[in-house]
Amino acid sequence: MKYYILFGPPGAGKGTQAVAMVEKYNLKHISTGEMLRAEIAAGTRLGLRAKGLIDAGSLVPDEVVEEMIETTFNANPQVNGFILDGFPRTMTQAEMLDRMLSRKGEDVTAVISLMIPDSLVKERIAHRAAIEGRADDASDETISNRISTYHKKTEPLIDYYRKKGKYFEIDGDGGPGEAGILAVRERLFELLDRL
Numbered sequence: 001m002k003y004y005i006l007f008g009p010p011g012a013g014k015g016t017q018a019v020a021m022v023e024k025y026n027l028k029h030i031s032t033g034e035m036l037r038a039e040i041a042a043g044t045r046l047g048l049r050a051k052g053l054i055d056a057g058s059l060v061p062d063e064v065v066e067e068m069i070e071t072t073f074n075a076n077p078q079v080n081g082f083i084l085d086g087f088p089r090t091m092t093q094a095e096m097l098d099r100m101l102s103r104k105g106e107d108v109t110a111v112i113s114l115m116i117p118d119s120l121v122k123e124r125i126a127h128r129a130a131i132e133g134r135a136d137d138a139s140d141e142t143i144s145n146r147i148s149t150y151h152k153k154t155e156p157l158i159d160y161y162r163k164k165g166k167y168f169e170i171d172g173d174g175g176p177g178e179a180g181i182l183a184v185r186e187r188l189f190e191l192l193d194r195l
């Protein structure tokens, strides 16, 4: 099984690029953010617990996402692997993932970072807010909180995976519009074919 981690700040294009990877390489896309939004929409207890944190741009507790990830791994034995999008987001989660995989005799295959500057993060989120209507895309304060959480809690993971020789970067800015998305996709496929 392949275990790819897509890495990058909010708005880097992780979700968009994951869709193309799923088709080409027969992978299962796991977006913890999307799963949490589905829990909120369904009004589950977990969703109710997570909503306040998500709407404020804060992270939900590590155990919540750990369980979602493990359940999804176990429910999808037919795929060639998984794309983790939005997980791990903290060192604790990275260590949890290592333990979870080592129990299966598996390991993280590669961490691929879509690199974009903070200025583009804000522009992309503003654009997405108009299309998707996500509550956590709506206020400047929440967006800033997510960006600073990314720098503080998630970015340190880069060093962790770099030391393991598993960290790769691609330029996540392919220019405007659909052509830009395709340009980034090409870079991503080229890297994946090489790995």
Ligand code: AMP
Pocket (backbone or CB within 6 Å): 010, 032, 033, 034, 036, 053, 054, 055, 057, 058, 059, 060, 061, 062, 065, 085, 086, 087, 088, 089, 093, 136, 146
């Ligand atoms: P995303 O769709 O990945 O931007 O995630 C949206 C929100 O869901 C985040 O701002 C967090 O509040 C929450 N979330 C998603 N993934 C995680 C995670 N791995 N750990 C903690 N909170 C998460």
